[in-house]
Amino acid sequence: MENNNSPRATFTHMEQGSAEDWKCIADAFGPFAQGLADRVIAHLKLLEGDFGGFPVDRLTHCLQTATLAHRDGKDEEYVICALLHDIGDTLGSYNHADVAAVILEPFVSEANHWMIKHHAIFQGYYFFHYLGMDRNLRDNYREHRYFAQTLEFIQKYDAPAFDAEGETLPLAFFEPMLKRIFEKPKKSLYKQAFEEKAEEMA
Numbered sequence: 001m002e003n004n005n006s007p008r009a010t011f012t013h014m015e016q017g018s019a020e021d022w023k024c025i026a027d028a029f030g031p032f033a034q035g036l037a038d039r040v041i042a043h044l045k046l047l048e049g050d051f052g053g054f055p056v057d058r059l060t061h062c063l064q065t066a067t068l069a070h071r072d073g074k075d076e077e078y079v080i081c082a083l084l085h086d087i088g089d090t091l092g093s094y095n096h097a098d099v100a101a102v103i104l105e106p107f108v109s110e111a112n113h114w115m116i117k118h119h120a121i122f123q124g125y126y127f128f129h130y131l132g133m134d135r136n137l138r139d140n141y142r143e144h145r146y147f148a149q150t151l152e153f154i155q156k157y158d159a160p161a162f163d164a165e166g167e168t169l170p171l172a173f174f175e176p177m178l179k180r181i182f183e184k185p186k187k188s189l190y191k192q193a194f195e196e197k198a199e200e201m202a
Contacts, residue, residue: 029194030067040103041175044083053164059171062086064161067169076177080104081112081176082157085119094122106185108156114146115153122154130137 004011005029021155047058054061056104065084074082079102088099108116121137128135141147160166 003181006126031122031193033126037175037179040084040087040182041178043090043169044171047086050089052089056164058086058089060164060168062160063171063174064163064166064168065157066174067167068157068161070169071167077112077181079174080178080181081116082109082153083178085116085153085158105190106191107181108186111146111149114144115150117147118150119154119158122150123158125154126159 007024009017009024011017011021037104044059044062046062047062050058052058055102056064060087065085066079069082070079084104085100086096087103088096092099097120099115101113105113118141119137121141124133124137125135128137138147138151140152
């Protein structure tokens with residue numbers, strides 16, 4: 001948490017900002033960004049005890065999805081995508097996949113980002129028809145280069161992860177992986193600027 005006595009910008013409108021103001025903000029960004037993984041973990045824990053009518057709570061489902069992917073030999077980035085695929089359930093009741101994808105986007109490959117962003121459409125094959133929807137919406141993406149990967153994610157890891165008796169590794173098992181994935185963005189609007197700043201401070 002930032003110290004209340006830390007230097008702060010003095011402007012009341014961004015157009016008034018000086019180089020010194022933005023240095024204060026940039027200096028504060030580094031320590032705050034380093035805590036991102038811990039904030040993600042804390043938010044993921046909000047899913048504990050939230051069943052939403054499902055056989056297991058949402059955190060167990062996420063952990064079980066990640067466990068299945070890990071046991072199947074998927075790499076850390078993929079496993080963390082599996083772990084966080086439903087983290088958007090708390091704030092994105094109508095677009096949870098989009099929320100998860102936005103959180104992951106700076107840190108994962110294009111393929112994994114697309115997979116998480118579209119997983120809600122693909123999993124709909126199992127239940128959309130019960131809601132008066134088209135269960136085959138995923139077919140709109142059949143020619144997409146990440147169709148097969150997303151289909152595999154749903155069939156092998158997401159859809160089967162509602163077993164109260166199934167293997168479910170604890171969150172603590174995945175935390176070191178998550179911290180490694182979130183340690184440094186692969187892409188971001190601010191990536192170059194903050195990498196240069198880090199080099200200056202090294």
